[in-house]
Amino acid sequence: MKIISLVLIIFSPLLLQGQMQFQEIENQANYKFGDKEVRRIFKFKNDGDYPVTFNSITSSCGCTTTSLDKTTYLPGEKGEIEAIFTIGQREGLQRKKITVLTDDSDNSRYEFILEVNIPKIAEINTRLLYWKKDESLDPKTITIDFQPNEPIKITDLKTSNDSFNLDMDEVLTGKKYIILVDPGTARNSKNGNLLVKTDFPKDNPKIYFFHLRVQ
Amino acid sequence: MNLFIKESGLICLLALFLSLLTWSIHPGTPSYYKVELEDGEILLTIALQSTDPVIWIDARSKENFELDHIPGAILLNEDNWEYLLAEFMEKWNPDLKVIVYCDSLLCRASKNVAQRLQDELQLNNIYTLYGGWETWTIEKK
Numbered sequence: 431m432k433i434i435s436l437v438l439i440i441f442s443p444l445l446l447q448g449q450m451q452f453q454e455i456e457n458q459a460n461y462k463f464g465d466k467e468v469r470r471i472f473k474f475k476n477d478g479d480y481p482v483t484f485n486s487i488t489s490s491c492g493c494t495t496t497s498l499d500k501t502t503y504l505p506g507e508k509g510e511i512e513a514i515f516t517i518g519q520r521e522g523l524q525r526k527k528i529t530v531l532t533d534d535s536d537n538s539r540y541e542f543i544l545e546v547n548i549p550k551i552a553e554i555n556t557r558l559l560y561w562k563k564d565e566s567l568d569p570k571t572i573t574i575d576f577q578p579n580e581p582i583k584i585t586d587l588k589t590s591n592d593s594f595n596l597d598m599d600e601v602l603t604g605k606k607y608i609i610l611v612d613p614g615t616a617r618n619s620k621n622g623n624l625l626v627k628t629d630f631p632k633d634n635p636k637i638y639f640f641h642l643r644v645q
Numbered sequence: 646m647n648l649f650i651k652e653s654g655l656i657c658l659l660a661l662f663l664s665l666l667t668w669s670i671h672p673g674t675p676s677y678y679k680v681e682l683e684d685g686e687i688l689l690t691i692a693l694q695s696t697d698p699v700i701w702i703d704a705r706s707k708e709n710f711e712l713d714h715i716p717g718a719i720l721l722n723e724d725n726w727e728y729l730l731a732e733f734m735e736k737w738n739p740d741l742k743v744i745v746y747c748d749s750l751l752c753r754a755s756k757n758v759a760q761r762l763q764d765e766l767q768l769n770n771i772y773t774l775y776g777g778w779e780t781w782t783i784e785k786k
Binding site for chain 1: 705706708709722723724725726727728730731734735737739748751752753754757761765766767768
């Protein structure tokens with residue numbers, strides 16, 4: 431009997447859970463083209479019988495901030511952590527870990543994942559056109575294939591180095607463009623940037639940079 | 646007395662067993678014998694011994710970069726990818742070994758930036774610094 435009691439004492443920390451009960455630990459946020467940020471709420475409740483204080487909430491990325499109404503929650507009290515993920519110019523699947531530390535001796539650490547899938551506005555074959563030393567100076571192409579359903583216009587196209595000649599073809603109206611870049615015939619080392627301006631999204635049109643280099 | 650010693654011993658064994666079990670299955674267990682590098686990761690000591698010319702990319706926030714950074718590093722993060730990429734490419738050349746770093750072991754920004762450089766510019770010779778800025782500040786003190 432004594433053994434059983436002592437074994438239970440040893441195992442008991444493994445059986446205990448923290449007082450804070452969170453509704454979910456993974457939160458998938460919806461994103462639509464043009465969004466500047468994504469906000470998600472993590473709801474929790476103090477299911478224990480003593481107050482719990484949040485000591486810190488940190489994120490794996492400086493792009494994600496969090497806020498909490500107050501730091502101490504009484505037994506039975508509910509609360510919310512709001513996470514705001516700033517999109518910036520990120521693309522693809524983003525998984526940001528949020529770590530919460532409390533003064534709860536049973537379980538002081540909680541981790542959450544905020545997941546956002548940010549689709550590319552355009553599929554682009556390359557951002558770098560590079561003519562190596564022993565390579566012929568044939569023109570190279572950039573293909574821009576816009577993904578949103580609505581048509582997108584390229585409103586401006588210019589290089590920082592005029593010795594590169596440009597020619598653009600709208601292959602599929604408002605959808606697919608091919609830009610031909612001719613480095614000229616003079617075999618000298620040079621470089622420049624190519625700037626492509628679009629009209630999408632309306633409030634903050636996307637700009638793409640490409641690098642051109644002849645070695 | 647004998648029973649007490651036996652039970653104490655048994656409890657100690659059980660405690661040892663549980664701690665070993667936790668150590669072996671817990672995902673956050675540190676490696677005590679060797680550092681396990683992910684694909685493309687490089688240790689600071691190896692990076693500093695490299696005879697190839699290196700260009701450091703700081704994938705942290707602009708605010709952190711402005712506070713301090715590895716000497717000669719270039720800011721390139723996904724907050725302002727397009728403009729920063731153009732600035733980076735002005736300084737890039739194919740002979741350079743590119744090493745990207747972010748805040749610490751926990752951040753993924755350096756991995757994301759390295760991946761985009763490979764995908765969008767087809768650059769190779771790109772690495773991410775194991776432990777990031779945190780390791781640099783510890784080892785350079």
